[in-house]
Amino acid sequence: MSMITPMDDKGIAAAAKALRAGELVAFPTETVYGLGADATNDHAVAGIYEAKGRPSFNPLIVHLPSAREVARYAEMTEIGHKLADRFWPGALTLVLPRLKKDRLSKLVSAGLDTVAVRVPAHGGARDLLRVADRPIAAPSANASGRLSPTEAAHVAASLGEKVTMILDGGPCKVGVESTIIDASGDRPTLLRPGGIAVEAIEDCLGVTLLRAASDDHAPKSPGMLSSHYAPGLPVRLNVTEPNAGEAWLGLGDCPSATLNLSPSGDLREAAANLFIMLHQLDNPRFSAIAIAPIPETGLGLAINDRIRRASYL
Numbered sequence: 114m115s116m117i118t119p120m121d122d123k124g125i126a127a128a129a130k131a132l133r134a135g136e137l138v139a140f141p142t143e144t145v146y147g148l149g150a151d152a153t154n155d156h157a158v159a160g161i162y163e164a165k166g167r168p169s170f171n172p173l174i175v176h177l178p179s180a181r182e183v184a185r186y187a188e189m190t191e192i193g194h195k196l197a198d199r200f201w202p203g204a205l206t207l208v209l210p211r212l213k214k215d216r217l218s219k220l221v222s223a224g225l226d227t228v229a230v231r232v233p234a235h236g237g238a239r240d241l242l243r244v245a246d247r248p249i250a251a252p253s254a255n256a257s258g259r260l261s262p263t264e265a266a267h268v269a270a271s272l273g274e275k276v277t278m279i280l281d282g283g284p285c286k287v288g289v290e291s292t293i294i295d296a297s298g299d300r301p302t303l304l305r306p307g308g309i310a311v312e313a314i315e316d317c318l319g320v321t322l323l324r325a326a327s328d329d330h331a332p333k334s335p336g337m338l339s340s341h342y343a344p345g346l347p348v349r350l351n352v353t354e355p356n357a358g359e360a361w362l363g364l365g366d367c368p369s370a371t372l373n374l375s376p377s378g379d380l381r382e383a384a385a386n387l388f389i390m391l392h393q394l395d396n397p398r399f400s401a402i403a404i405a406p407i408p409e410t411g412l413g414l415a416i417n418d419r420i421r422r423a424s425y426l
Contacts, residue, residue, distance in 0.1 A: 117265050120237045120282040129245035131277045132157075137164055139254040139268045140241055141282035142233040144204050144290050144308050145388065146262040147176065147251030148276065149241075158220040158250050164275040167257040172223040173250040174206050174291070175230050178242040183230050186215040186248060192318065193296040199317045202234040204308025206293040221250045227297045237282045253290065254279075260344050260395065260423075263288050263388045288385035289415045295325070306415040308384070344395035344402060348424035350417075352403035360399040362390055367405055374405075380412040387416055391423070 118124040120141065128138045135157040138149045148165065150157035152175045161173065177183055180197045187209035189197065196207060211217070211228045222228050233239060242249055253261040255271040262268045265281035292307035294314060302323040303311060315322055346360075355361035363370025365378035372390045374383035394402050404420055407413045 116277070117269060117279045117281050120241075120280040124278075124280055125237065125241050125244055128241055128278050128280050132241075132245045132247060132249065135160075136277040137161065137275065138278045138280065139262075139265070139272070139276050140238055140251070140280040141265070141285055142176075142235045142238045142251075143285060144233075144287045145285050146254040146265065146268050146279075147238075147249075148254035148268075148272070149176070149249045149251040151245075152218060152221050152248040152250040153216045155218045155220060158218040161250060161252060162220070164272055165252065165255070165257040167252065171257075172225060172229055173221045173252050174293075175217065175221055175228060176238070176242060176249045176251050177230060177232055178239045180232055182248070183209075183232070185212075186217055187211055187228050187230055190296050190298075192294075192301050195318060196294060196296060196301075196314065197232075200309055200314075201232040202239065203232070204234065204287050204291040205314075206231040206291045206305075206307075208293065208295040208297055208304065210297050217248060218250070227295075229293065231291055235282065237280070241280070258343055260391050261290060261388045261419075263385075267388075267392055284385075284389065286385060288387055288389070289412070289419060292415070294322070306418045308412070308415065310411045311414055312411065343423045344391050346395055346399060347401040348420065349401060349403045350420055350424055351406045353405065355403040356401070358400035359403045360394040360396070360401070361403045361405070362394060363405045364407055365405070370405070371399075374416075380408065380410075380416065383407070384412045384416055387419060 135154050150161050193207050208227050208229050254268040255262050263285040265279050268279050287308040290307045292309040293305040295302040304325045360371040363373040374386045407416050
């Protein structure tokens with residue numbers, strides 16, 4: 114089992130030292146726990162792909178402590194500036210043109226001329242980024258394609274000794290991954306719905322986002338594979354009456370639900386609980402996981418995206 118360490122000053126200092134040495138460190142953000150490595154170190158970045166069993170054509174998100182740091186590695190477009198000013202630090206990832214002479218490993222972009230970057234809102238994560246003094250590549254800290262981790266114990270159960278250290282900052286507040294926007298061109302494109310509602314982004318930009326389809330061959334960002342975020346059990350969507358033997362994950366008025374994402378129907382609460390509850394229901398005593406209907410508005414868009422990819426068998 115990997116070492117779980119409190120995310121205090123001592124733990125952050127030890128984690129930063131490990132990252133600078135090319136080792137893998139899991140740490141919390143406001144979205145999910147990330148599996149971090151020095152994004153300038155080819156060997157360290159390759160270690161992420163190895164530990165996760167992640168396809169090498171699937172790009173990684175580079176985490177930075179401030180928007181000012183982004184300019185060292187990517188070209189901040191007009192669209193990027195608007196979104197960064199409004200939503201950073203926060204659960205938003207921007208895909209931007211890579212600078213020709215940046216120090217980033219080519220592996221983080223999987224051969225593309227763009228790079229996905231984010232400034233997390235989690236204070237402990239930004240402290241780690243500042244102390245490490247490195248751009249940190251960090252996909253979700255779980256085996257590729259499986260449920261994303263929102264607690265330190267989820268990371269330990271999924272990756273075990275493949276990680277040098279797990280910083281424990283408690284449960285993640287948002288609970289789903291960041292929204293990813295391609296801001297590299299003239300028209301902003303939604304690559305993955307997530308912790309920032311699409312409606313808020315469209316309101317900021319004053320335009321309707323283009324929507325990218327799933328891509329199993331050359332995705333432009335993480336989260337675009339058709340099968341992803343999957344528990345071990347089969348998953349059924351939009352279920353109002355579960356079959357015998359199924360776990361039923363409810364939302365709103367579902368008194369017989371095995372677990373309820375939010376009895377009041379609050380989509381923010383539901384997003385924060387999604388992966389925690391899927392982990393709890395991914396149990397051999399059930400035959401499958403049936404999920405109640407989720408509205409396709411606000412954070413419901415991100416929740417449904419994760420559920421559909423989990424059910425793609």
